[in-house]
Structure formats: structure tokens, C-alpha cells
Amino acid sequence: MSMDADIAPGATPLPESGWELRLGRGSGDRPALEVHTGDGLIDVAVAGGPGAVLVRGAVRGRGFSVAWGQLPPGGEVLVEFRAGGTSRRATAVTVAGAFWAAEAPGRFREVVVTTAVDRESYRLRRFRERRAGRRAAAA
Numbered sequence: 001m002s003m004d005a006d007i008a009p010g011a012t013p014l015p016e017s018g019w020e021l022r023l024g025r026g027s028g029d030r031p032a033l034e035v036h037t038g039d040g041l042i043d044v045a046v047a048g049g050p051g052a053v054l055v056r057g058a059v060r061g062r063g064f065s066v067a068w069g070q071l072p073p074g075g076e077v078l079v080e081f082r083a084g085g086t087s088r089r090a091t092a093v094t095v096a097g098a099f100w101a102a103e104a105p106g107r108f109r110e111v112v113v114t115t116a117v118d119r120e121s122y123r124l125r126r127f128r129e130r131r132a133g134r135r136a137a138a139a
Contacts, residue, residue, distance in 0.1 A: 011036075012093055016064040016103045023096050033099040035068060038129045045070060047098035054120060058111045059127035065108040067122070068101035072115040081108035081124075 012021040017037070024032040026046030035043040035057065045056045047070065054077070058067040065081045071094060079090045079102040090102035102111075112121045 012095060012101075014066060014093075014101065014103045016105050017061060017066050019066060019103075021068070021093070021095050021099075021101055031096040031098050033068065033095055033101075035101075037127075043068075045099060047096070054115065054118070055111065055113055055122045058122045058124045060107045060109070060124040061127045061129065063107065064103055064105055065111070065124055066101065066103040067111040067113070067124070068099065069113070071098055071100050072118070074116045076116065077102075078114040080112045080114075081106070082110045082112060082121075083108040 010023055014021065020036040022034040022036060024034045024044065026032040030047045032044050032046045034041055043057050052070045054072060055067055055069040059065070067079060071077065075094070075097065077092050077100050079092050081088050081090060081104045088104045088106065088108070090104040092100040092102040094100050108124055110121050110123055112119065
């Protein structure tokens with residue numbers, strides 16, 4: 001079975017992690033980003049909501065690192081994962097013109113996100129899935 005067979009309609013797959021980004025609806029009919037892992041839904045961010053932050057989550061799993069958040073005004077972010085002297089730029093995908101997510105192979109400790117007016121770094125949390133991820137199940 002291919003990974004694509006398990007992807008919900010309208011889902012954006014993250015191939016390194018096997019995770020999915022899905023578009024939902026928050027209060028006031030605002031777009032919401034849903035982050036799904038092999039364990040299920042782990043985060044929901046509502047566009048323009050209270051506490052809207054550039055980086056909402058940043059984790060490292062077995063062999064991958066993922067970060068996600070809300071797009072800043074202007075809608076562009078540059079994402080770089082770092083560990084020790086190693087760094088890797090990652091292409092950010094956008095969802096609903098309001099959110100971004102990026103992933104990279106490897107276990108990084110920090111993600112640096114640069115916008116037109118700001119540059120911030122965030123420490124990645126360790127993430128352990130309880131169930132085998134979609135990627136492992138598809139193999």
C-alpha cells in the first residue's frame with residue numbers, strides 16, 4: 001500500500017516524517033492548521049487567533065525534524081535546521097496562505113526562522129511516536 005492511499009483529501013504530506021498537514025476551521029470560520037502524526041492529531045493552530053506565533057511547534061523524531069507555525073505579514077519564511085556545526089535549509093510549504101511547515105531528514109536541535117523583519121531561533125523538542133508511522137507501515 002502506498003502512503004498516498006492513506007492521505008486524507010486536501011492533506012499535505014510531509015514525506016520525511018510521514019506526517020500530514022490538514023486544513024480545518026476554527027472559530028469565526030478562520031482557517032486552522034491540523035498537524036497529524038502516526039499517533040493522530042497533535043496540534044491545531046487557528047489563523048489570527050490569540051497567541052499566534054511564528055513558530056508554533058518544532059520537534060525532532062527518529063531521523064527527521066519538523067517545524068510549523070503561522071506565516072508573518074508578507075507571507076515568507078526561510079527555515080534552517082541546526083545541530084552543532086551542521087545546518088540544513090528546508091523548504092517551507094504553506095497551507096491556506098496562513099501557515100507554514102518545514103521538515104528535514106536528520107535529528108536537529110534548533111530551527112532558525114527568518115522573515116523580512118525578524119530572525120528567531122527555537123529549540124526542537126524530542127518526539128516519540130507510540131505507533132509505527134505511516135512511512136514505516138507503507139514500506
